[in-house]
Amino acid sequence: MEVWAGDQMMPAVLEQAAVAAGMSPARLAALAESVLHDISSGLYFGASVKIARHGELVLDLAAGHADAQASHPIVENSVFSIFSITKTFVNALTLRWVELGRLALTSKVVEVIPEFAGPPRDRSTVYHLLTHTAGMPGVWEPAPALYLDKLDDALRAVVANIHGVVEPGTRCDYSPMANHTLLAAMLCRTDPESRDIGTLLDEEIFQPLGMADTAMGIKSWMRDRHVIPDTRGTVPIKSLSRTTPGDFGLHLAESNESAWAGAASTSGDLVLFADTLRRGGTSVNGYDLISPATIKRARTVWTGEMPNELYQTVALRAGYDVPPAYLGLGFNVRGPRIVNTQLGTLTSPETFGNYGAGSALYWVDPELDLVFVGLTAGLLSQAQNIARFQRLSDMAVAAVT
Template structure:
């Protein structure tokens, strides 16, 4: 089956109706959604607006600040570096960054960083109001202020910033060309994949289409910039080094990224990863451990605590029925990443579906999970 014949059109229409109803009611301001089946786009949708005042209609090529989806780019480049022999999953972070010292955190390996099992608590910012606009700012903050609480591997604490500041610094320090992290991302990932609207910051050609994020009190920190005023100036700056949350992209670019993963690491002749690495990275490595961040969300909202189900940097659907952004009708092998209150990307290898969703007007963690669980189940249920 190809094209729309591979998906039930009436079910996709239900998805559009749901998003339109949500945006018209003010649940969020707008959304852009792109879905592919067997590599062919079956839905390319934009509904609503970029802002509460409804002055900027969303477009299918609108540029969103994607927050933690940024981590997925660092994850993939870390795996690529392992394939190139620059480091191993068993390499200790302290072997590459000696300043990252002190027990027990100095025993944490690249594997622990990718699986969020370093033993460090999930900290949003090292100190209140800390400038983290450049990679070095984040690295310095983690080294100085975020210490190990338990032995690596014994607890899964999703790291909002620490892990991917240090993983990016690993990429920088082990790069044979001595490039900065922005150039590594562009030259080794985004350019090969034809991702022309993706960057750490808002390049001039992206600015007119940029959806300035409306935090709506959903993020527990500010994100100031040295070049743009305001509490969240970071997300409007032309350039940043925030490798854990500073990325901007479109549904089209993110579809290319996820299609590369769906195809086993290669897209249009550009090989980023091997099929074996993709397979290894998209299986669950956290066992029965809960994700402490979402354990809190579950307990606060009165539903069962789900397993963390984290691979080598990817969230995995896994077995069982529980509250999850990845839905319950998707296959256990479904994997992807999310961005705080706004975005979700996933691939279901069994049904061969690629899903990209980005929205304007951030939702709380619980509300965002509920929203995307509903959407993901509609998408999975639309497969013929």
Template sequence: VELGWFALTDRMSDIVPEFTGAPRDRATIFHFLTHTTGMPGVWEPRAGGTYDRLADAVTAVCELIPGAVEPGTRCDYSPMANHVLLAEALRRRDPAGRDIRRIVQEDLLDPLGMVDTGLGLRPELRERHIVPDLRGVVPITHRSHENDDPQGLFVAERNEATWVGASSTAADLGRLVDMLNGEGTLEGARVLAPPTIRLARTTWTGDMPNELYRTVALRAGYAVPPASLGLGFNLRGSGIPVHQMGTLTSPSTFGNYGAGSVLFWVDPELDLTFVALTAGLLPQAENIARFQQLSDLAVGAAQ
């Protein structure tokens, strides 16, 4: 958006014309970043598919995931569909014609010195890599064109699955969150402008619940929290909900939570950042409780 490739108000269907059909074709980049496109939250368009190549994933999303409600009327975390099409929007509007791996590498990872992070597992990092233990919690496969393993995406050298399977370290993610805490700049390298960061860490989903966590809360027997989504970020928000970012963090705390195994957040009021990477996936309610406790411990230890 800062470079003028597209605007938050642009419709995805104007950038990716094959994303047709009402009401989803009225969804804008803003709707995709806030998970309010009206599409249901899905983890794979077709069971057992291979989606490690962006072109295949785009085709599957456009053909198989319908728009359920009008964009902007429901918040339904949809990691696969949203991040696939956002990546494709970047790729199609990039003046240099780069693929998504080069865009991520050259525009984010290289400026921040994130040397251990990538879409795919480089050979020199293989000895240090831990394959996620899904423990039956996520009953889907993550296939790769490179091997025959049902979860082979996690060990493949090349990966364009922008919603799952990136490899990283706590130190590298620490550099990412330090950039966010620095309102877009780290050690002289500017990735984003301060107004963009401020916009992204603002809650845009009102009182709507996040349908994913609504289900988790109802099953666990606690109050359904508001979605509190910014542009691509979760926010802790006001009140004291059961929350992976803790109860001692400030309401303005923002970050993200990945597949039950990764959490990072930035508390701009406390000037505190947090990163946790784990290899074993727990059920959602148990994992939220775990990260809530760890987040509160971090705040207590830092003050």
């Protein structure tokens, strides 16, 4: 499939694929023009956007550059640090572990991590971690200047410093790092082969799905295509690595065990992952990641009308109504009401996916059989990012004929 730079006519092969999949080339071109306008106006530096319908790629847009200096262009296989989209892989592996009988949604964290004692957090379960209702505050870092590249270090800091403040299940506090530190540790401790989290993700998800450019860290074959993150002041903490200097060395290092924010990937690899979810958990090459029944449960809203405490603050500052959290089992869900959301307002209520700090999003609309992946350079603030991806998501749906 021919990549589209966006500043020329849509390649004929993409146009033909769009028509065959029931998509409007003109509407897809309008989406591309919106991205180009964002970039030319300085909203962000560049983007790699892919859209697929019925498993067929209908838009492959690579536009703009990796940084403000326009030092190198975004290409179709640019490697992005995907921040909290890392959590989606841990979530999927957790659901796989439940299906294999190694964990249960009702497993208490303290049953696997005994040092995670003390009420009320000792009553939290895998279900609470996946739905961000474990009763702990949404802490970005459990200790100042903490190195984030080793899971054991992160786990010790979480155990020592992040305590329950409400009964699990009664409040939704998005957890930037603690929940997925705990989930990753539970996965490792219940793995029959005692693999580390990087190996687990690689052997259970990345390799079987053919995600050759996805890893916990920037591997040698990925480095020359890596879009070095420019947080532009939107991330409230440093991301320190023992092996790589700099305030955000974690996102430059060869490897890390930051199971909440340390992965890097391409738009193409994320399409492979999202398409596996669209297909009911079985990849195009026949690998059974998780079952259709589990995906159906996972894309169900389990948090009711509870607000997400983090995004409640964003909404109040931006001046719009506070939306419900609309969280499934590890996935963000569009939900039944029309609210401000990155997942769009024209998507179906069961649309589900995940996003990463001000720059990255994927979603699957099971009703429209539609997949959207957007990776961008130059992080936006939370409110700007929600508005940007809501607009692009709605434009993607509008292209369905």
